[in-house]
Amino acid sequence: VAVRISADGQEYIRALSLGVTSQFAFACWLKPSVDRNSFSTPVNFDNNSSANSIRGIQTGMDGVTMEPYHFNGPFTGTKATLVVGTWYYFAVNFNGTAANWRYRASTAASFTAASFTGASDSSITMTTLRLGDSAWGAEWFNGCLAAVKIWHGVNLTDAEMDNECWRYVPQRTNGLVAWYPLITPETADYSGNGRTLTGGAGATKEDGPPISWSGRRATSRIPATTSITEFSGWGVPI
């Protein structure tokens, strides 16, 4: 299950106060539910100003062509064309004036990678996180979000990006500064860093992406002579 944003003003916001940042990463699952035929923004980082210091991913004016962007426009590189109603995983690194991502549709057999260049600035003042809208406002994402994970001061390797795809629970904890499962409209930061979201009023929930919570196997004990029961998916042995 996942959070559904269906109107302007339903976005989530968090004051990050992470200072001047040149290197960070995020991963999330997203599903465009309705093509707004306008800029649509699942994830945005900014300095609380629409004038400068912005990073994120956003569709173009067609509503379905996803691209990473900075305050002066989109990065230069191969964009992703989304299909309305399909779940996509995106993992995105920002590094100075460059960026790269790996994404995958739920129905795809492999990841697609792309590298980007051309940001007007080599760092941003990472003041505010917005999920479901941009710093410019009214560029809201009409769709679903889930499993949002944010790392600060680091980039993920290709393998780490792919590894984060299949689980709500973050696999890399080094540099993790926030984690929002968004299984239901809630504001909690599950990373333990206390970066509780605000907003989300009116957001609802819909069917989620095809990923497990942790992917961890249950363990088993084998009986010698008597019946037994085994546990547990949380790694807690009986």
Added chain:
Amino acid sequence: MATVSQLLLPEEAQFLGSSFAQFNKVNGTNLPVASLAYDATATEYAFWKWVAFNYGSGNITVDLVWYADTASTGVVRWEVAMAAITPDADTQDVETDTLATAQTVDDTHLGTVGQRLHRASVAIAGLDSVAAGDECWLRVGRIGGNAADTMAGDALLTSVRLSYSDT
């Protein structure tokens, strides 16, 4: 003779890219409730990989523990199927393996309280020639579009319990 039991949890379920149930967690009044959400009008599946530790013989009993998201009446049609491969012995391509014949069970909401737990039980006869130590896959689905499935709203699966004889 003993009974071997295994517990498969929503947290560890895996999914194909389409027709999938979704992981769900509700923060209840006093405890969190994790589940897999199955739609009322679609066919949706979840998968678990498990090992047939000490499997002896006979059917494998699958208990599905579930509750209704919104309904307090109606019937849920569950479907269970499994596949088994013996490493080093079976030449079957694991990526193209098929599941044995699926079996269904219809479980009726017992009413009174909408979100009470129910248990649907089915004995898997389509065992795919399982042997002790086999690598196995279990698929659990709700056939929401079937005429026998009359419950409105999601069916939320909280656990799957396997049991079988070691002799």
